[in-house]
Amino acid sequence: MRLLYQYSAGKSFFHKLDPRTKVLFILCFLIVVLVIPDIRFTFASLIFVLLMLWLAAGISPKEYWPFLALLAPIMIAITIVQALSRGPPYYTLPIIPLGLSAPGTMFGLTIGLRLVTMGMSYLMFAMTTDPFDISLALNRTGVSFKYSYFIGFALRFFPLIQETLVTIGQAVRARGGASLDSGNLIMRLKALISCTPCLALSTIRRSQNIALAMELRGFSALESGRTFIREIKFKPVDYLVSIASLVYMSIGFFLWITVFEGLRQLGSAFILILVIGMIAPFVLIAYIYMKVKAKKRG
Amino acid sequence: MTSVVIKVDDVTLVYPPPIRVTALKNINLQIRKGEFVALIGPNGSGKTTLAKCIANLLKPTSGTIYLKEKPMTKYRSIETCKIVAYVFQNPDHQLFKDNVFDDVAFGLRNLRKPEEFVERKVKEVLERLDLWDKKGVHPFRLSKGERQKVVVAASLAMEPEVLIVDEPTTGQDRRGAIEMMNLLTELNSKGTTILVITHALHLVGIYVRRTVLLNQGLIVKDGPTREVFGDINFLRDVHMNPPQITEFSFRLGLDPISLTVQEARESIERIVK
Amino acid sequence: MGDKAAIELNNVTFQYFRADKPALRNIDLKVYEGEFLGIMGPTGAGKSTLLYLMSGTIPHFFKGTLTGEVLVGGRDTKDLSWSEILKVVGLILDDPEAQLFSLFVRDELIWGLENRGLPKEKILESVDRVVNLFGIKHLTDRVSYDLSGGEKQKIAIASVYALQPDILLLDEPTSQLDPVGTKLVYDAIADIAATGKTIVLVEHKAEELAEFADRIILLNEGELLLDENSRNFFANRELLRSAGVDVPQVSELAYALKKTVPISSIPLTIDEAVSTFKRLLRIDD
Numbered sequence: 001m002r003l004l005y006q007y008s009a010g011k012s013f014f015h016k017l018d019p020r021t022k023v024l025f026i027l028c029f030l031i032v033v034l035v036i037p038d039i040r041f042t043f044a045s046l047i048f049v050l051l052m053l054w055l056a057a058g059i060s061p062k063e064y065w066p067f068l069a070l071l072a073p074i075m076i077a078i079t080i081v082q083a084l085s086r087g088p089p090y091y092t093l094p095i096i097p098l099g100l101s102a103p104g105t106m107f108g109l110t111i112g113l114r115l116v117t118m119g120m121s122y123l124m125f126a127m128t129t130d131p132f133d134i135s136l137a138l139n140r141t142g143v144s145f146k147y148s149y150f151i152g153f154a155l156r157f158f159p160l161i162q163e164t165l166v167t168i169g170q171a172v173r174a175r176g177g178a179s180l181d182s183g184n185l186i187m188r189l190k191a192l193i194s195c196t197p198c199l200a201l202s203t204i205r206r207s208q209n210i211a212l213a214m215e216l217r218g219f220s221a222l223e224s225g226r227t228f229i230r231e232i233k234f235k236p237v238d239y240l241v242s243i244a245s246l247v248y249m250s251i252g253f254f255l256w257i258t259v260f261e262g263l264r265q266l267g268s269a270f271i272l273i274l275v276i277g278m279i280a281p282f283v284l285i286a287y288i289y290m291k292v293k294a295k296k297r298g
Numbered sequence: 299m300t301s302v303v304i305k306v307d308d309v310t311l312v313y314p315p316p317i318r319v320t321a322l323k324n325i326n327l328q329i330r331k332g333e334f335v336a337l338i339g340p341n342g343s344g345k346t347t348l349a350k351c352i353a354n355l356l357k358p359t360s361g362t363i364y365l366k367e368k369p370m371t372k373y374r375s376i377e378t379c380k381i382v383a384y385v386f387q388n389p390d391h392q393l394f395k396d397n398v399f400d401d402v403a404f405g406l407r408n409l410r411k412p413e414e415f416v417e418r419k420v421k422e423v424l425e426r427l428d429l430w431d432k433k434g435v436h437p438f439r440l441s442k443g444e445r446q447k448v449v450v451a452a453s454l455a456m457e458p459e460v461l462i463v464d465e466p467t468t469g470q471d472r473r474g475a476i477e478m479m480n481l482l483t484e485l486n487s488k489g490t491t492i493l494v495i496t497h498a499l500h501l502v503g504i505y506v507r508r509t510v511l512l513n514q515g516l517i518v519k520d521g522p523t524r525e526v527f528g529d530i531n532f533l534r535d536v537h538m539n540p541p542q543i544t545e546f547s548f549r550l551g552l553d554p555i556s557l558t559v560q561e562a563r564e565s566i567e568r569i570v571k
Numbered sequence: 572m573g574d575k576a577a578i579e580l581n582n583v584t585f586q587y588f589r590a591d592k593p594a595l596r597n598i599d600l601k602v603y604e605g606e607f608l609g610i611m612g613p614t615g616a617g618k619s620t621l622l623y624l625m626s627g628t629i630p631h632f633f634k635g636t637l638t639g640e641v642l643v644g645g646r647d648t649k650d651l652s653w654s655e656i657l658k659v660v661g662l663i664l665d666d667p668e669a670q671l672f673s674l675f676v677r678d679e680l681i682w683g684l685e686n687r688g689l690p691k692e693k694i695l696e697s698v699d700r701v702v703n704l705f706g707i708k709h710l711t712d713r714v715s716y717d718l719s720g721g722e723k724q725k726i727a728i729a730s731v732y733a734l735q736p737d738i739l740l741l742d743e744p745t746s747q748l749d750p751v752g753t754k755l756v757y758d759a760i761a762d763i764a765a766t767g768k769t770i771v772l773v774e775h776k777a778e779e780l781a782e783f784a785d786r787i788i789l790l791n792e793g794e795l796l797l798d799e800n801s802r803n804f805f806a807n808r809e810l811l812r813s814a815g816v817d818v819p820q821v822s823e824l825a826y827a828l829k830k831t832v833p834i835s836s837i838p839l840t841i842d843e844a845v846s847t848f849k850r851l852l853r854i855d856d
Contacts, residue, residue, distance in 0.1 A: 164391065167391050170355045170384075170386075171384075171386055171391055171392040173355060173379070174353060174355060174383065174384045174386075174453075175392075175394075175404055175408060175452065175453075175456070176379045176405050176409045177408050179375060197394065198390075198394050201390070201393070201438050202388075202390040202391060205390060
């Protein structure tokens with residue numbers, strides 16, 4: 001059974017990338033999406049993510065359309081709020097005596113599209129990255145074994161908690177309570193409130209058993225010197241994608257300042273961000289280059 | 299002829315993507331008022347899915363379920379829960395309040411019953427299940443067997459006409475299992491229709507008259523327990539183990555096949571004479 | 572089966588921290604090397620507590636007051652670290668969901684060995700061995716939470732067995748499982764028993780226990796009431812009944828017919844029962 005946001009093994013391009021590469025790629029990509037205010041660009045970015053999901057990660061729209069359907073009302077709400085609160089020029093609606101601000105509508109849609117892009121990027125990451133590779137990546141960056149292990153562990157158990165919530169929700173309904181899938185938001189909230197203590201307590205109880213089972217297999221046996229058979233290694237394609245992402249971000253910042261007058265919008269106090277945004281990628285590239293050289297030497 | 303309280307008419311259930319599994323295929327089943335039916339089958343056969351459809355917790359993809367001769371679609375779930383109660387397998391997934399009394403009262407309060415009725419009913423049910431002295435205790439502090447009793451009490455308090463119990467004897471010791479089956483038998487004798495999902499076939503042989511066997515989403519056998527258990531080879535083909543005494547009587551060639559130790563004893567004594 | 576005691580409990584009494592009475596009282600028990608010991612008793616009798624004591628879980632995970640001595644491999648568990656005890660003893664719990672934490676089965680099998688810091692080749696060798704022993708090659712690439720309950724328990728057993736304990740303790744491993752799952756687990760237990768390892772199994776299902784156990788003990792309310800070989804164990808029907816413990820159905824039948832039919836040896840398993848009664852009733856094969 002495969003639920004949304006859950007890792008599913010595969011051999012696609014995105015699956016094979018190092019998790020650190022993917023984080024960098026998505027971070028750079030999203031920063032540019034957030035910075036560039038042109039709605040055509042935002043829309044194009046979203047299409048790009050959906051294409052990546054399809055081609056590079058092998059995930060088809062059939063699998064994530066419920067997620068999109070969930071985001072749609074939020075998008076519409078944001079658009080309406082912006083449309084009603086901004087200035088001229090206005091669209092006039094046929095029957096309702098309201099004017100929708102044109103720049104407001106554009107801005108609202110842009111925010112909505114950015115949200116969807118962020119959501120889909122996270123989806124792409126979660127569905128193509130083994131949670132325990134994330135743990136390993138964290139561990140390599142210096143986080144202790146136990147803490148980094150628990151990140152992967154939490155991601156691995158999250159779908160089970162989702163399943164348990166569904167069962168508990170059915171149990172609430174069986175006793176005359178509200179339904180978790182109710183059309184009415186207030187009813188849904190009521191149902192969630194009924195379910196939460198039960199979910200929390202049953203999860204705590206199970207986690208005590210899990211803790212014992214883990215100790216029985218030596219989880220706390222060694223302070224250091226644990227063997228790691230799993231490996232994550234930066235391959236040439238990882239370097240390529242990382243560098244491309246950083247360059248992309250740099251270009252994005254450059255365009256923001258020049259074409260979209262980003263500097264004027266935010267004021268001189270934000271020169272620092274711009275400088276960092278433009279120069280930092282090259283600093284990072286230089287750093288990566290030095291590390292690679294060191295590895296080749298050693 | 300007693301009325302048909304549950305009729306499952308050509309029901310199919312396919313889980314939506316990304317799961318896409320066909321859990322039930324063209325199921326036809328009729329349960330009369332006052333029957334005691336066991337629903338058996340290997341894991342993944344669809345027993346829990348079918349039971350949840352009957353309790354109006356899941357909706358079939360096609361086909362209709364009739365509850366008291368009215369289609370399920372014409373009921374709201376707050377109406378069906380008054381008629382069909384469902385006790386889930388894991389008690390930890392059905393305990394909602396911080397004390398036993400309120401937990402058992404939860405359903406009745408959702409149904410907006412007057413408070414004096416609630417107090418009277420909860421007391422009655424807790425006393426019946428020997429839980430009255432635990433009424434103020436937090437349910438998660440009780441032993442597993444006691445938690446199981448609490449969730450059964452909570453369902454009984456709703457005075458259902460049909461009680462569906464999912465694996466009530468899993469993880470219980472012998473005494474707990476027998477207590478549970480005796481309770482179900484007593485409820486049945488007082489008129490409650492009982493549907494029990496279980497893989498404790500030795501208990502089914504002793505307590506339950508009618509058995510429905512599911513395999514891979516289909517009903518493959520439906521009839522008196524003796525008939526269903528009698529086809530030992532069929533049971534083995536669908537990976538079910540008949541009770542030891544039943545298999546023993548089969549291998550010895552006893553006729554009729556024994557469902558209990560007592561029956562086997564009588565059969566052998568008859569042969570010896 | 573040797574005469575050497577793999578595990579010894581000498582006059583052990585244990586009370587959990589904040590409990591109002593002891594969970595176990597004055598327990599004297601020896602588990603011999605290579606034997607298959609069964610433990611039966613009603614819920615709350617102290618069976619799990621006994622396994623916790625044997626595996627070092629008490630006092631390292633659960634706290635309480637312990638008097639008497641628990642010896643594993645001749646050494647007092649009070650003088651050993653939990654890691655040292657777990658090198659010799661493995662424990663399987665009853666909940667299959669709580670014993671798998673990795674995403675893929677192959678990661679689960681190596682996990683415990685990784686924790687020990689063993690070299691990579693040794694780990695892969697050990698895993699290969701258990702995969703072959705239990706016949707689980709077809710499961711190694713599966714996602715652990717997609718498995719059936721029985722498959723999960725089998726993987727849990729394999730993961731613990733890969734650590735090569737001398738003694739394997741199992742706490743009602745099939746209580747949450749259907750008959751198919753129960754069979755999977757018992758196949759794994761049979762594979763282990765065939766290698767001559769010491770096994771201690773807590774089980775409610777008398778029929779299954781009768782197939783495997785050399786010796787069975789009865790616990791009730793913290794006390795050791797019976798300690799016999801399997802055949803004699805199930806002869807104590809009154810005591811077992813009052814403790815709420817099952818007897819295999821075929822044994823029950825034989826006892827009920829003792830007065831009518833001359834049964835010399837009470838059958839414990841279905842095969843024994845069928846051959847006994849076919850002989851007695853002169854039924855041809």
